[in-house]
Amino acid sequence: MAISAKRRMLMGVNQVLSLAGVELIRKDKEFQDYIPLKxxxxxxxxxxxxxxxxxxxxxxVPGTTQKTIDKMAELDVFSGKVDRVCEIGPxxxxxxxxxxxxxxxxxxxxxxTSKDWREWLAQKYGVVSQNTDGASLSSTPSQSLxxxxxxxxxxxNPIITIGRYLLEMARVVKDGGYAVFDLVTEDCLxxxxxxxxxxxxxxHAHSMTSKQxxxxxxxRRGFQYLGGFIVPMEPGVTEYFVFKKQA
Ligand SMILES: C[S@@+](CC[C@H](N)C(=O)[O-])C[C@H]1O[C@@H](n2cnc3c(N)ncnc32)[C@H](O)[C@@H]1O
Numbered sequence: 619m620a621i622s623a624k625r626r627m628l629m630g631v632n633q634v635l636s637l638a639g640v641e642l643i644r645k646d647k648e649f650q651d652y653i654p655l656k657x658x659x660x661x662x663x664x665x666x667x668x669x670x671x672x673x674x675x676x677x678x679v680p681g682t683t684q685k686t687i688d689k690m691a692e693l694d695v696f697s698g699k700v701d702r703v704c705e706i707g708p709x710x711x712x713x714x715x716x717x718x719x720x721x722x723x724x725x726x727x728x729x730x731t732s733k734d735w736r737e738w739l740a741q742k743y744g745v746v747s748q749n750t751d752g753a754s755l756s757s758t759p760s761q762s763l764x765x766x767x768x769x770x771x772x773x774x775n776p777i778i779t780i781g782r783y784l785l786e787m788a789r790v791v792k793d794g795g796y797a798v799f800d801l802v803t804e805d806c807l808x809x810x811x812x813x814x815x816x817x818x819x820x821x822h823a824h825s826m827t828s829k830q831x832x833x834x835x836x837x838r839r840g841f842q843y844l845g846g847f848i849v850p851m852e853p854g855v856t857e858y859f860v861f862k863k864q865a
Contacts, residue, residue: 649731649732649752650731650774651732652709652731652732652735653673653677653709653710654734655732655734655735655738658672658673658710661676669710669711669712669715670683670710670711670712670713670715670716671683673709673710673712674712677852678850678851678852679850679852682849682850683712683713683716684716685849686713686769686849686858687713687716687717687720689847689849689858690798690858690860693844693845693860694844694860694862695765695796695798695860696720696721698764698794699721699764700717700721700723700764700765700796701721701723701724701725701764702723702724702725702726702762702763702764702765703717703721703723703725703726703727703763703764703765703766703767704726704727704728704729704755704758704763704765704766704767704790705717705726705727705728705729705766705767705768706728706729706730706755706766706767706768706771706783706787706799707729707730707731707768707769707770707771708728708730708735708736708739709730709732709735710735711735711739711742711743713767713769714726714728714739714743714745715743717765717767718743718745721765723764725746726743726745726746727745727746727747727748727757727758728740728745728746728747728748729748729750729755730747730750731750731752736750752775752779753775753779753782753783753786754782754783754786755783755786755787755789755790758786758790759790760789760790761789761790761791761792761793762790762792763790763791763792763795764791764792764794764795764796765791765795765796765797765798766787766790766791766795766796766797766798767796767797767798767799768783768787768798768799768800769799769800770800770851770856771799772799772800772801772825772827773800773801773802773823773824773825773826773827773851773856774822774823774824774825775824775825776824776825777825777827780801780825780827783799784799784832784835784836787799788835788836788839788841788863791841791863792863793863793864793865794862794863794865795862795863796860796861796862796863797836797841797859797860797861797863798858798859798860798861799858799859800849800851800856800857800858800859801825801826801827801829801832801856801857801859802823802825802826802827802851802854802856802857803826803827803828803829803832803857804826804828804829805829805848805857806826806848806851806854806855806856806857807826807854811854811855814853814854815853815854817853818852818853820853823854829846829857829859832859833859836859836861840863840864841861841862841863841864842861842862842864843859843860843861844860844861844862845860846858846859846860
């Protein structure tokens with residue numbers, strides 16, 4: 619699709635503003651809504667479950683969040699001190715809560731397009747909620763983090779947004795740090811899984827990215843592929859990648 623006149627105008631204005639070190643970003647209402655905050659909190663309470671467990675149970679397969687953390691641990695992500703962390707699209711914070719408890723980082727920042735959830739997370743966990751343009755980590759210095767991670771966010775974005783976030787993740791990790799993310803890859807779109815997506819009527823998977831593309835992309839930027847794993851993402855699955863930045 620061609621760049622809209624509005625977007626072209628924004629880019630032009632930003633070129634001028636960048637001389638002063640500032641930029642205009644899109645308003646929240648242009649981003650897709652995430653699940654409603656108040657209702658989700660109330661539903662979890664009524665179910666008598668911690669929020670993350672409730673979301674696993676209601677929208678996915680119970681235990682998937684913990685399984686993901688366990689797999690990250692198996693691939694060495696938590697073997698050293700994880701002190702400075704960035705998460706893209708934490709939503710309810712179900713991964714954030716576990717990583718904060720496990721690693722006790724001194725700094726944890728989020729880029730989340732849902733205003734309600736990011737404000738709630740900042741208040742509940744004391745994390746830094748960065749201005750979010752939906753495609754960059756523009757407030758984060760290069761090579762400044764021990765871990766950048768995102769879960770079930772990229773596949774719901776267009777391919778160029780995925781490319782921009784992959785570039786940004788590679789930029790912000792320091793030597794010895796980790797980048798962890800999931801993508802809907804070719805292994806997640808077998809005929810059987812594609813049928814499941816189609817028959818579910820759910821249409822929030824917007825992109826497929828090839829596994830080798832992701833591995834080569836990070837290899838070119840000095841990252842070693844430590845491994846990956848596939849977890850449920852109803853109605854299908856998603857493939858995780860764990861990379862370590864080489865010194
Ligand atoms: C499917 S939810 C996953 C939430 C959370 N990571 C989890 O797995 O529980 C996608 C989340 O990413 C946010 N999001 C979607 N696109 C985004 C983008 N381009 N940049 C930052 N956040 C985004 C949504 O608001 C939502 O919180």
